[in-house]
Amino acid sequence: MTAVALPPRVMVSAPASGSGKTVVTCAIVRLLQRAGMMPAAFKCGPDFIDQLFHREVTGTAAGNLDAFFSDVHALRALMARGAAGKDIAVVEGAMGFYDGMAPGTTDGSAYDVARATGTPVVLVVPARGASTSLAATVQGFCRFRPDANVRGVILNGCSAHACAYATEAIERECGVAVLGYVPRDDAFALESRHLGLVTADEVSGLRARLDAMADILADTLDLERLVGIARAAQPISVEPYRTAPERAAAPRIAVTRDEACCFWYAENLRMLQDLGAELVPFSPLHDAALPAGIDGVYLCGGYPELHARQLAENRALREQIRDALADGMPCVAECGGFLYLLEHLEDEAGVSWPMVGALAGSSRRGRGLEHFGYIELTVDRDGIYGSAGTVLRGHEFHYWRADEEGSDATARKPRRDRSWPCLVHTPSLAAGFPHVYYPSNPDAARAFVRACEQYGKQGVHAG
Known part of the structure; x- marks a missing residue:
């Protein structure tokens, strides 16, 4: 089997659950498709539902990358397999960026996956009711671990003016690019159910809603800058994950x-x-x-x-x-x-x-x-x-x-x-x-x- 280079890649993470990672990830993937690229969409952690939404956007779902299920080599090999033939990998984080499998640990976190796969991170940060204070939040995530590799920020739930006010402080204090913002809009609201989000099949007019999200972000997000972050990911080569056949089995x-x-x-x-x-x-x-x-x-x-x-x-x-x-x-x-x-x-x-x-x-x-x-x-x-x-x-x-x-x-x-x-x-x-x-x-x-x-x-x- 021949080793291949991992594709340009970026992780969409957040300070906590409920920050808007899934809808932002789906909209970004749709924008990448419109730009003529072929994205692979992954999910950190064991979650199934977010992959259903990714599948609705991409036509396929690249898979789950989980640092409890897999070691560093396997994570890289699984990414290579899931992203085969694609131009770029977009990895949606789980929970908060540093939240691990048990309190007080980062083990199994999105941070672990990003570090193992050399994936730069873009944080989706809820911005309503804050301005300069957002710089303190971003700075904390950047400095909490020196290898966090946070390269960009998307402010969620704010206006163009509020984004402009916060951008100067974030970029000056943190050295991190503000890629844009998500305005408060019903297009970005999806219902909740007892396992998180409802399944993709249950959202009325989901394809149209995803396109509406992409239409909005096309005007508020610097997609070219985000792709640049993905292309700057560290070079890593690995053999794609495959399992040897079971004799001549064909059940x-x-x-x-x-x-x-x-x-x-x-x-x-x-x-x-x-x-x-x-x-x-x-x-x-x-x-x-x-x-x-x-x-x-x-x-x-x-x-x-x-x-x-x-x-x-x-x-x-x-x-x-x-x-x-x-x-x-x-x-x-x-x-x-x-x-x-x-x-x-x-x-x-x-x-x-x-x-x-x-x-x-x-x-x-x-x-x-x-x-x-x-x-x-x-x-x-x-x-x-x-x-x-x-x-x-x-x-x-x-x-x-x-x-x-x-x-x-x-x-x-x-x-x-x-x-x-x-x-x-x-x-x-x-x-x-x-x-x-x-x-x-x-x-x-x-x-x-x-x-x-x-x-x-x-x-x-x-x-």
């Missing part, structure tokens, strides 16, 4: 892709394809049957509780999936996909609906946000991901709870003395709330593909 794996189940890591899907799998999209909401001739199924996470009635009404598909799993068809079901496999799912209104019934029990809203954040997952029982002792990294983030959430693995919070049992793990099934990141342990993905290959050799395909 067909059905992967959920619709409004109910749309949370997946691009890196996971690429790894399954590298290993030899053919991925076939299907919709638990809209398809009457599984794709023909499949050897396994990947039920991704999402918001099944918001679509419980429609999922329930698709009885033929539910019964087909239940029968296929009973027959031993390999299946990975994560979070929302796990809820879909249970006997019943309670929607937001408290109404219970029948689901697949491959696993006993029901699910309902819990008391609040459950098991939020990163986990290290240790498998305690042999199964589809490998033998007991197999370790993977991933995350949990859910408000719903299940009667039975599995006890075949142990999830542990990094840097904290907290753990809990989770996951149903058998030779043909991995089902539970954890979202697993396959590059953290390629052998687990390899074992899944191998199980699908063996099932296919039996000649009893689903669909």
